[in-house]
Amino acid sequence: MNTTSHDSLLRVDNVTVQFGGLKAVSGVTFDVRKGELLGLIGPNGAGKTTMMRAITGVVRATEGRIYLHGEDITKQPIHKRIRKHMALSQQLVRPLRQITVAENVALAAGSQLTRSPLRALMHLSQKEQLEIALQLLDRVGIRDYADQLPGTLPLGVLKRLEVARALATSPELLLLDEPLAGLNSKEAKALADTIQHINQQGVTIILIEHNLGEVMRICQRLVVLDNGRLIGQGEPHAVMADPQVRSAYLGGAQDETAASTETSHA
Numbered sequence: 001m002n003t004t005s006h007d008s009l010l011r012v013d014n015v016t017v018q019f020g021g022l023k024a025v026s027g028v029t030f031d032v033r034k035g036e037l038l039g040l041i042g043p044n045g046a047g048k049t050t051m052m053r054a055i056t057g058v059v060r061a062t063e064g065r066i067y068l069h070g071e072d073i074t075k076q077p078i079h080k081r082i083r084k085h086m087a088l089s090q091q092l093v094r095p096l097r098q099i100t101v102a103e104n105v106a107l108a109a110g111s112q113l114t115r116s117p118l119r120a121l122m123h124l125s126q127k128e129q130l131e132i133a134l135q136l137l138d139r140v141g142i143r144d145y146a147d148q149l150p151g152t153l154p155l156g157v158l159k160r161l162e163v164a165r166a167l168a169t170s171p172e173l174l175l176l177d178e179p180l181a182g183l184n185s186k187e188a189k190a191l192a193d194t195i196q197h198i199n200q201q202g203v204t205i206i207l208i209e210h211n212l213g214e215v216m217r218i219c220q221r222l223v224v225l226d227n228g229r230l231i232g233q234g235e236p237h238a239v240m241a242d243p244q245v246r247s248a249y250l251g252g253a254q255d256e257t258a259a260s261t262e263t264s265h266a
């Protein structure tokens with residue numbers, strides 16, 4: 001039964017994802033509210049990426065249901081979910097290296113419009129499409145790199161390009177998988193600010209991230225997984241003060257000094 005509350009954009013209802021004998025996600029239930037920036041956190045191997053993949057349809061939920069706007073999308077293929085305005089920005093950045101930064105974004109926008117990469121490429125010559133790409137690059141703060149080839153660019157710029165490509169499909173729900181990984185603290189803070197800004201412009205975001213300092217700074221709510229199970233959810237500071245969550249991160253250490261360092265990096 002769909003028990004989605006009226007402000008819920010996405011509902012994950014008792015979802016299990018099993019790989020052979022391993023339950024990577026086990027009976028997890030949570031809501032993503034329309035307009036919120038939700039942090040999905042947990043130690044390595046907790047099941048975060050698998051949860052994200054179950055939401056986008058890359059892997060199928062073995063049990064449970066996923067609802068978007070109250071509609072059961074559990075059995076829908078990826079392309080239908082994307083058409084329902086979901087976009088995923090992956091951990092690994094994989095732009096096309098032979099075309100410029102702006103063309104990469106225009107291609108993503110074009111693929112969404114035409115559902116054919118070839119036709120999308122032909123559309124690249126259209127001024128409007130490149131103009132949309134430039135606006136998106138502006139939105140993520142890398143318009144100055146528009147004419148460069150991705151192969152020559154630092155990771156911080158490529159991460160932003162990845163976010164711009166995801167935004168090119170005008171998603172209502174944006175799923176970001178470790179966008180801050182590999183960035184120094186200054187770059188991470190700047191990208192976290194950009195993510196927060198995108199959220200403030202009306203895009204609902206699920207953020208998987210190990211950089212707990214930035215997660216605590218920008219997320220409105222947290223969902224915490226450990227060994228595939230949900231062990232906490234709610235307001236970030238309350239969640240991080242929960243003994244079970246602290247124990248998952250600190251391996252059971254109860255020492256306050258150790259606990260106070262928890263927000264720097266998991």
Ligand SMILES: Nc1ncnc2c1ncn2[C@@H]1O[C@H](COP(=O)(O)OP(=O)(O)OP(=O)(O)O)[C@@H](O)[C@H]1O
Pocket residue numbers: 019022023024042043044045046047048049050051
């Ligand atoms: N396709 C797969 N086949 C088999 N096992 C998998 C598969 N994908 C993930 N797993 C396993 O499921 C568990 C959860 O992995 P997952 O990548 O979802 O965790 P995570 O929380 O994203 O971890 P990390 O923070 O290290 O990226 C791990 O034990 C992992 O080895």
